[in-house]
Amino acid sequence: MADDAARTTPPASVTGRVLSILSVFEQSLAPRSLTEISAETGLALSTTHRLVGELEEWGALQRDPNGRYQIGLRLWELGQHAGRQVREIARPLLQDLYSLTQRTVHIAIRENSEALYIDRVYGTRRVPQASRVGGRLPLHATAVGKVLLAFDEPWVCDAILAQPLESRTPHTHVDPVALRKELALVVERGYAIAVEEVREGSASIAVPIFQRTGGIGAALGLVAERGEADSLEWHLPAMRGIARRIEASVGAFPLRSLGIRPTNARP
């Protein structure tokens, strides 16, 4: 497992090689030595050395005191531009929702076949949770994911449910037929719930955020402890109020992915 994800494709173009070096750091945030990067990308050591050197000089990577590499500040700064407007508008509203409910709240969009968490507000008293900002979770196992699926175009939902559904805990709903019914209910009621489907001990509820141009743009979620699962709906009025305010402030969600890459795996 340590070296099969590696060694995949030593890409032909220089650009591809540079990007494959960056990809190394997507899998885990642990700093890597030059040799590790070389091994994981399949590039020759001297090639890796040169490319990594250029990346470091620019600020895309930086070295820790041991000489190991990690993602650099300049890349972080650059990344902040992506969807900055959305986060700047949504953040204070998430903040208000947190103040009202004293629960972890977050906002997620669909990116291909996963839910991508784009922002979150939480205090020190926090519930065990699986998601993190910039992280992804399966659509079918999270409250935000169910909302994103239920309100998106039907073909998206079809495409997701056609694939085998990962089971993160014994409580994860993985039966496509049952899920389809559940999603219909989500549309009817206007919210989704997931109890311990992605992590034991936590439950969540989510409502849709629509775009002015039509269609769903994002989902607003709230996380609570397992014991509160039956009272999650109490938070709905606050959540819906905030969702409406986000809709009113954000014109469009520039972040939203353009669609699922159709499974064009041709043999």
Next chain:
Amino acid sequence: MADDAARTTPPASVTGRVLSILSVFEQSLAPRSLTEISAETGLALSTTHRLVGELEEWGALQRDPNGRYQIGLRLWELGQHAGRQVREIARPLLQDLYSLTQRTVHIAIRENSEALYIDRVYGTRRVPQASRVGGRLPLHATAVGKVLLAFDEPWVCDAILAQPLESRTPHTHVDPVALRKELALVVERGYAIAVEEVREGSASIAVPIFQRTGGIGAALGLVAERGEADSLEWHLPAMRGIARRIEASVGAFPLRSLGIRPTNARP
């Protein structure tokens, strides 16, 4: 001004060209057309086309409905890794500080000769402010910047004060001699204040966050309206308490820049 920052150096290496394309998006977050990118980097249109195409395919850039390019989600995700640990630990504590004070609070580090804002918590009732997460401001004109300068190694301070100091508002302190005295006072008192030095209408106060390994790691700041300038010190006990807790939780600030690139501008 629109085309002198451009056209600088069409860099020799492919890696450099790729990075110069990314750099285009550092200056403003506005989406660019292919032609604009080509013009701003000085690369030939067909070259730009190919490189941008690879970047888009990977997810470093994405196209809006008009076909224009902006920073892509994958780059944002990747950037989240940089200093993720620090932000994950500090965020809930910032959150607590916000709850206590009901004021915008933020955390910044020194990156070369500027203060870089790495996180912030604020509500809808906000004060006019210049900084944003991922953004930079001059060290000498902000409360966090003064703290970062005052508690850092002396040569850093010397280097900064040796350069001409930008005046953002009529209230900005730009006299090196006076600033040096001010910084001495900051060390003595353990906090810094800046009133309308970077933006009219807002005042801020900041305290240092030290690293376990010694030396200053970051600064914790609080922003209030001009009218509150005389009562900023009231927030000090809360700020110091939170700063101590951040120090206790964060081993080291991996984000911290290694130093000022010495002005080795050789003619």
Next chain:
DNA sequence: CTCGTCACTTCCGGTGAGCGGAAGCATAGT
């Protein structure tokens, strides 16, 4: 102190990936 090991860094000549001029397409405006 010496030697071996390991990880990184530098060098350099052959070669294929990249460059960019130019031609081919769309789309929009007159």
Next chain:
DNA sequence: ACTATGCTTCCGCTCACCGGAAGTGACGAG
């Protein structure tokens, strides 16, 4: 219909890139 503008594709020449190999330096065992 014609022009203008901006994007995409093509292709042969060439120069920047590749990677084996040699050099460096830090560490640790003997």
